[in-house]
Amino acid sequence: MATSSRRVPLLLLCLGVLVSCSFAAGSLDQELDITWGDGRGKVLDNGRLLTLSLDRTSGSGFQSRHEYLFGKIDMQLRLVPGNSAGTVTAYYLSSQGGAHDEIDFEFLGNVSGEPYTLHTNVFTRGQGQREQQFRLWFDPTADFHTYSILWNPKHVIFMVDDMPIRDFRNLESKGVAFPKSQPMRLYSSLWNADDWATQGGRVKTDWSHAPFSASYRGFKADACVAVAGGRTRCGATVGTEGTGAPASAAGAGDWYNQELDLTLQQRMRWVQRKYMIYNYCTDPKRYQQGLPAECSMQ
Numbered sequence: 001m002a003t004s005s006r007r008v009p010l011l012l013l014c015l016g017v018l019v020s021c022s023f024a025a026g027s028l029d030q031e032l033d034i035t036w037g038d039g040r041g042k043v044l045d046n047g048r049l050l051t052l053s054l055d056r057t058s059g060s061g062f063q064s065r066h067e068y069l070f071g072k073i074d075m076q077l078r079l080v081p082g083n084s085a086g087t088v089t090a091y092y093l094s095s096q097g098g099a100h101d102e103i104d105f106e107f108l109g110n111v112s113g114e115p116y117t118l119h120t121n122v123f124t125r126g127q128g129q130r131e132q133q134f135r136l137w138f139d140p141t142a143d144f145h146t147y148s149i150l151w152n153p154k155h156v157i158f159m160v161d162d163m164p165i166r167d168f169r170n171l172e173s174k175g176v177a178f179p180k181s182q183p184m185r186l187y188s189s190l191w192n193a194d195d196w197a198t199q200g201g202r203v204k205t206d207w208s209h210a211p212f213s214a215s216y217r218g219f220k221a222d223a224c225v226a227v228a229g230g231r232t233r234c235g236a237t238v239g240t241e242g243t244g245a246p247a248s249a250a251g252a253g254d255w256y257n258q259e260l261d262l263t264l265q266q267r268m269r270w271v272q273r274k275y276m277i278y279n280y281c282t283d284p285k286r287y288q289q290g291l292p293a294e295c296s297m298q
C-alpha cells in the first residue's frame, strides 16, 4: 500500500505518545491518510473535516493509518447531495490478501428526491455474498449521521446513529466462519459505479453536476490496534506492547463484550421490518445448494 513507508515512523511516534494514539478524536489527518484521487480528497477546518470528491477523471479515497483487530469504529458522514445517481460512497473495514475479511457499508446514490440505498456485506475468508440493503429513515445528504461498526469476538454489529441495523453473530460453533484473526484497516472512497449502482445501472452519472462531494467528521476508533509482531494494543494497555504478550482484550473498552440487549434487538428487528429492502437470507433463488447456514440462526 502507498503508505507502508510512512507507517513505521508513525508507529514509533504513537508508542512515544502512548495512550492518546489509538483513540482518535483529534485531527483527522493524524488517523487517516488520503491515498488516492490526486488532490480530490482534502482535510479541512484544522483537521475536523475530510471531504472526498469525484469528477469525470477520478474519484478519491482514504484509509486509516492503523489496522484494527476488533473495535468500535464511528464516523459521521454526509453523503453526496442532489443528483448523486451513479456514485458510490464506500466505507468499510478490510484485511489484505485473497482470503480476506471485510465489513462493508456502501451508499448508492440516486437521482434528486429518490432515496439512497445503504448496502451492507460481510466477507469471511474471501467469501462474501451476504448482502443486506436498507433505506434510511432520514435524508443522509442533509446532515451528518454516525455510521458505526462494532466488531468484537462475538458480533459484527452495523449501527446508524446508534440504532443497530444488522448483527452478524459469531456462529463458528455451527461451522460459519467469523472474522477474528486478520487485522483490518478502515477504507473509504467515492467513485463512479454507474454501470450498476443506481436502479441496476439504468441511471447514469450526470457529470454536469460534478464534482460530487461527500464529507466526514467525528472519526473515533475505540479499538485494538495491530502492532509489530502480530500483537495488538487495546486502549490504555500500551505498556504491554513489546513484552511478547499475545493479542488480548486487556485494556479494551465495554465494546469488547458488548451484545445487543433485548431492547436493542427489538429495535433492530423493527428497523429491519420497516427499512430492509434486500436480504440474502430471503433470496433462495441465489443458492442452489440451500441458504447459507447462518440464515436459519438469525
Ligand SMILES: *[C@@H]1O[C@H](CO)[C@@H](O)[C@H](O)[C@H]1NC(C)=O
Pocket: 108, 109, 110, 111, 114, 115, 116, 117, 197, 198, 199, 200
Ligand atoms: C433510487 O430510486 C428508485 C425509485 O425510488 C429506487 O427504486 C431505487 O432503489 C433507488 N436506489 C438506487 C440505488 O437505485
